[in-house]
Amino acid sequence: MARIGVFICHCGENISATVDVMKVAAEAAKIPGVAHSVEYKYMCSDPGQQLVKNAIREKGLTGVVVAACSPRMHEPTFRRACAEAGLNPFLCEMANIREHCSWVHEKGDATTDKAIDIVRTLVAKVKKNKALQPxxxxxxxxxxxxxxxxxxxxxxxxxxxxxxxxxxxxxxxxxxxxxxxxxxxxxxxxxxxxxxxxxxxxxxxxxxxxxxxxxxxxxxxxxxxxxxxxxxxxARSLDEKLCTGCGLCTQKCPSRRIPSEFDAGLGLRPAIYVPFPQAVPNKPVIDREHCTYYRTGKCRLCEKVCPTQAIRFDQQxxxxxxxxxxxxxxxxFDIKHGDFFPEYGYGKYRDVIDGLQFERLASASGPTLGEIRRPSDGRVPETVVFVACAGSRDPAKGIEYCSKICCMYTAKHAMLYKHKVHHGKPYVFYMDIRAGGKMYEEFVRRAMEEDGVQYVRGRVSRIFERGGKLVVKGVDTLLAARPLEIEADLVVLATAGIAQPGAEELAQKLHVSYxxxxxxxxxxxxxxxxxxxxxxxxxxxxxxxxxxxxxxxxxxxxxxxxxxxxxxxxELVREPLIAVVDRQAPPVYSSCVGCFLCQSACPYQAIEKEEIRGRDGQLLKTVAKVNPGLCQGCGTCVAFCRTKSIDIQGFSHEQVHAEVLALLNRGERDA
Amino acid sequence: MKTGFYPGCSMKGSAREYSESLLALAREIGRELPEVPDWNCCGATAAHNLDRDLALALPARILAAAEKAGMDEVLVPCAACYSRLKVTRHELLADDSLRQRISGLVEADYRGSAGVLNIIEWLGRVPDLEKLVKKPFQRKVACYYGCLLVRPAGVVKFDRPEDPQSMDLLMKKIGADPIDWAFKTECCGAGFSVSRTDLVARLSGQILDDAVSRGAEAVVVACPMCHLNLDLRRPNIEKRAGKKFHLPVIYITQAVGMALGLKPKQLGLQRHKVSPSALLAPASAKPPAGSKSASGDSPASAPLSGSSAGAPASTASKVN
Amino acid sequence: MRSEAHAHGVGAALSDRVREKTGVDVARCYQCGKCSAGCPLASEMDFPPSQVMHLLQLSAAFPELAEQALRSHTIWLCLTCEICYCRCPMELDIPAIMDALRHESLQQRKVNPRARDILAFHRAFLDSVKYTGRLFEMGQVVDYKLRSGHFLQDLLQAPWMFLVGKLHLLPERVRNRRQLARIFAKTLKARENRP
Missing domain, CATH: 3.50.50.60 (FAD/NAD(P)-binding domain)
Incomplete structure (x- = not known):
């Protein structure tokens, strides 16, 4: 005979303000099989837990229902308390009368009735619970x-x-x-x-x-x-063990006019290349798409000059x-590229560049060795316009979020430009400056106050080229929204930060959400x-x-x-809430008919085949078996099984059925 | 497929050469263009500025008449009328109670069955236009789309709103060289031609200035209102700019008509304020060079220098 | 300026009325100014488009700002070139708002005096359409001159236009002019109710 203890928590006033906890405790006591029913202000507190432990010991409880918050909050707390009192922790269940009841309903009889129903279903369930081992x-x-x-x-x-x-x-x-x-x-x-x-x-x-x-x-x-x-x-097309990184191949490669990914398209690299001098590992790779040998079948110059014969054209x-x-x-991450800003001529005018390209222009290892020169004609730009929020906070272009880093790097760009081109005129068009971070606000102030960067509050409407200059049509909303026009030599767009192109595919391989x-x-x-x-x-x-x-x-x-x-x-301890296949005494052995639909349905490859043999070694039956190490307890196999031979421990057919019946038969006496 | 023709008021008056050239072209390529029966004015800017129902009712009456006449679509060469008709159809199809109310106003059950076609779409359907060309129109042209052919993009759903290309492609088909310029879709001043001529002079002046500075020999338009501002208002533009612009402004149908060998009179070329006679002379071997600039034409992906990461260049090298 | 959000019994705020008529919620505007930056006539306006949006945003709290929007020169200078809507990052249909503001300004007789010529032109235009069904350019120009008082403007253009065949002395007419008159009677005339 089941002896269930029910413990109703007030959760301060979180539950008791809308649910009549006294009545819930009184009604729970009437449920057949309930041997003990109490309420308490904070069940999760030490004295509260003690109430549970004492009741288990004194009343010899065979199951516990704590009617309180979500199991996501305190299920571990109470299961541990039960274990300390000698009750298998999987014989303890949480009845969620807070998130599922008191928080989402007004005070009233109906709310209290619902709380009672929730307790009733969990009592019905816990009666069918079995002791489980982790x-x-x-x-x-x-x-x-x-x-x-x-x-x-x-x-x-x-x-x-x-x-x-x-x-x-x-x-x-x-x-x-x-x-x-x-x-x-x-x-x-x-x-x-x-x-x-x-x-x-x-x-x-x-x-x-x-x-x-x-x-x-x-x-x-x-x-x-x-x-x-x-x-x-x-395939690098290279034996990495033999390669010494001497660089002869990269110097001799005749195919040298390939836009360098490292220089954001502003510099050139050969077909066999190391992305940058400090690369780790410092071993080249052949870009097969552009390599003369892979395209025409002739060349192999790198192979000829390699002192250690490290080139492997046939490498797989x-x-x-x-x-x-x-x-x-x-x-x-990546940044937004391409024909994303037709109104700014991004992708059309060579002197409208993105932030990463400006980094390469300003970098000592970049294509200009750190001199700020514009891509079209190599001249030093006298006027540079920086456009913040280029694509960020722009629902019309599909990106409503703030890219977070642009305010800061734009201030940095304007500053670096001013440090390198003393007579230069940097302008920043911005909507808001988001400089939350240690020494960040001070940094932006420094750009404005010490380096004289002109900040203009407004979004740029359009950029077009005229006589070798880029005409930037902007506005200052702080000056009565008067339109402003700036003739710039170079425009730097702080294009939105976006996910890597292959991010979705990788997420699906790893089963992580995005x-x-x-x-x-x-x-x-x-x-x-x-x-x-x-x-x-x-x-x-x-x-x-x-x-x-x-x-x-x-x-x-x-x-x-x-x-x-x-x-x-x-070792990792995992909850034993996993699938198990039915096993019975001979001559049935198992209700599983061996169709193995479950095997193809299982996303974790956790279902194996088990051969049941007689004493003489004769094969009697082939049935499914769950590998407890791999099973994640998702339940997909349970839904697929045609003979209802698979159950999830802790959420068995019997347990769930009992819960549903308890709801359907409420008011009537339990069977 | 029966295509009707909605000329609109200005093509019967100040823009009659647009109508003449279109009809001459239609005859040449063997297309019929029956007018929408008993058509009325679309209401233009005035109607939508003053009253929403009127702004919807006037175009709805036209479209209902076209439907009644069994037309599957209506060619609306005037970009301003095109916009009013297109917007009206869009709004009435999106809101059935509005459609019913406006139907009541125009005393006809407007269903929205007839589509609305602009001149570029109509010309774009001429099969093998290239093969019909007798005298390639070898001119540097500035294709001027104006506002309403491409905007609002969600309603007209035609070409892209920034730097559109459909007219440029059409011009290439007849042998012209469309320039890359900055004022393709900037406003000319539109309906302010009479009431705020000063503003029209400024806005239209900017358009001509850019076209001239990039070496255009003609501006090609698809809207009588744009033409009025850029051509008829030339004295006002020049007075404000303090300089002369000799750049003729022609309708897209006139450009195509010239290429197909139609006579200037057939195309109404004598009716312009700024004479397009220079366009009738044989094209010079070398068209005047535009102010081709450093920043414009090459793809942005072309790299800055010859350096490679494996062996960095010793100087900040110059650019191709 | 003081807040009179709930003091007035005149009903919904201007921003609410605009939303009802156009479906555009001005609360979405975050004042980036891209509309004003691209507006061809922003420099002529007393309130560039982004400021009109802000007047509307605050109109619920400060009715006098709604008044400023309705009495602004801006709403009549707007050319409906649609460039603001085209580039708005929040996809706000500003031209539709301008239309709604013009209608309300007209009904409440709050048209900015500087917009007199523009309004005179629109009225002359619609008068012509009302009587003939189609625009009679000659008639409209005469009507406009009478309304605006600019008798000498464009006087030299007319003979040239007549010579090249662009100006007709007699109007084209729609056959069913009575029906058109009914449309006008039920729309513009009914609402405007002007003397």
Missing amino acids: IKVPVTKVAMVIGGGIAGIQASLDIANAGHQVILVEKEPSIGGHMSQLSETFPTLDCSQCILTPRMVEVAQHLNITLFSYAELESLDGFIGNFKARIRKK DEIVEADVGAVVLATG DAHKFYAEAHPKLRPVETNTAGIFLAGACQAPKDIPESVAQASGAAAKVAALFSQS
Whole structure:
């Protein structure tokens, strides 16, 4: 005979203000099988928990229902309390009378009745609960970091320094990401490469880090602690072990007029190239699309000049498999390109450039060696117009969000320009200046006050070219919205920060969720900002939303700490809320008919085939079996099973059925 | 497919050469253009400035008449009338109670079955226009779309609102060289021709200035109102600008008509304030060079310098 | 200026009336100024388009700002060139708002005196359409001169236009002029109710 204890929480006034908790407790006491029913102001408090423990011990309860908040809040609290009193924790259930009742209804009898109904269903359920034991799974203490920008570098180093193995996967030929392209960084104006390259070298030299550059994730299977990754190492057309990075091939390559990705299209590179001098690894790659040999079958000059015979024209992509316990996603962002601003002539006029291109112009390693020269004719621009919010906060162009970094980098650009071209006239068109951050506001003030950058409050309507100048038609809304016209030599658009082009595809490979703009979604916007909804996969940097370097680095260290915490134990304890296939005594053995529809439906490859044999070894039956390590308890197989042979522990057919019946038969006496 | 023709008031008066050239062209290519029976004025700017119902009722009466006459679509060569008819059809089809109310006003059940066609769409449908060309119109032309052919983009759904190309493509088909210029879709001053001639002189002057500075030999228009402002208002423009513009302004139908070998008289070319006679002379071997500038023409992807990351260039190199 | 949001019994604020007529919610405007930057006549206006939007935004709290919008020169200078709507990042149909403001300004007899010529032209235009169904350019010009008092303007254009065949001395007429008169009677005339 069941002896159920019901514990009604007031939650201060959160519940008791709209629900008559006394009546709920009184009504619950009348439910058959309920041996104990009390209410208390704060059930989650120490005295509250003590009430539960005492009742279990004194009344010999076989099940507990705590009617309080969502199980997402305090289920672990009460299950632990039950365990301490000697009751299997899975015999404790939460009846959510707060989020599902008191918070969403007015005070009244109907609200109280609903609370009673909720308690009734959970009592019916808990009567059918079975004692369950947690599942333990081993943890592979190897982390895979995807993306080798500053966020990925930081996460890799932090995890590696905690003593764990790291596999760093970078799709470009070198790590470094966008930060390696930047000239100086706000708000301190320190050289981006000077602070980044030591970290890059550290990655290369770290004994715990295995770097796969020019590589992409092919697939990821498994679950937290036990992922299986397949990584595609794209063919560099080079034997990396033989290559010494001498650079002869890149100097001799005859096909040299290819727009350099690193220089944002402003510089040129050969077909066999290293993206930039401090690249890690410092090994070239052949761009097969532009290489003369791959296009025409003739040339092979690089092969001839290579002193170590490292060139491999017939090299194929290679798939590497790795067992990893955790994944950090640090794939970064992109900026909006293309024919996105016809009214600004972006993509049409060569002197209308984006922020990343300006970084390359201002960078000592850039195509102009750090001199500000405009792309069309190489002249030093006398007047430069910077346009903030180019695409950001622009629902008409599909982007309603603020890209966050543009206010600061635009101030920096205007400042750098003024530092390099003393007589130059920089103008910034802006809507609002968002300079929240340590020393950020001071930085923007410095641009205005010390460097004389002219800030004009208004959005630019149009830019067109006239006699070698770019006519910028703007406005100052602080001057009675009078239209202004500026003849500029160069226009820099702070184009919106957007997700990487392949972000969606990668998210689907990893089963992580993403928002409407293809930025990866965190598990909770405030309290779980570095986790995804998929256990064991963490986020770092601008793949989650546009963010600057300090934020990316902070989040990367946060993700690394999460990984380190995960790796601090050799086994993971998981809730046993997984699928099980029916097993019975002979001669039935199982109601499973072996159709294996469940196997094709399972998203986690958790269903195996089991052969049931007689004593003589004769095959009696082939039935489905769930691998408890892989099963995530999603229930898809349950829905597919034609003979109702699969159940989810903790949410069995019987339990759910009992809950539904309790609702349907309310007011009547339970069976 | 029966295509009707809505001339609108100005094509019967101040823009009669637009109508003459269009009808001559239609005859030449064997197209019939029956007028919408008993058509009325579309109401133009005045109606929508003063009364919304009137602004919808006048075009609705025209469209209802076209429907009644079994027309599947109506060619509206005047860009201003085109806009009024197109907007009216859009609004009435989007709101059935409004459609019923306006139908009541015009005493006809307007269904919205007849489409509204602009001149570029109509000309664009002429099959193999290139092959009909007898005298290629080898001129540098500034294609002037004005406001209402391309805006509001969500209603007209024709070409792109910034730097449109449809007229440019049409001009290329007849052998012309459309220039890349900045005032394709800037406003000429529209209905202020009489009431605020001073503003028209300023706005239209900017348009001519840009076309001239980029070496255009003619401005090609598809709107009588634009033509009125750029051509008939030339004395006002020149007075305000303090300089002369000799740039003729012709209708798109006149340009196509010339290329197809029609006679100047057939096209009404004698009716312009600024004589287009220079366009009738054989095209000079070398058209006057426009102010081709550094920033304009090449694709933005062309790189700045010859440096490569593997071996950085020693100087900030010059540009191709 | 003091807030009289709820003091008046005149009904909805101007911004609400505009929303009812046009479906455009001015609260969406975030004052970026792109409309004013691109407006061909912003420099002539007493309130460039973005400021008209702001007048409307505050019209609920400050009725005198609604008054300023209705009495503005701007609403009559707007050419309906649609460039503001085309480029507005919030996709606000500003030309539709201008139409609605003009209608209200006219009905409440708050037309800015500087817009006299523009309004005279529109009225002369519609008069011509009302009587003949089509615009009679000669008649309209004469009507406009009478209304505006600009008797000498364009006097030299007319003979030339007549010579090249652009100006007719007699109007073209629609057959069913009675029906047109009914349309005018039920729309403009009914609402404007002018002497």
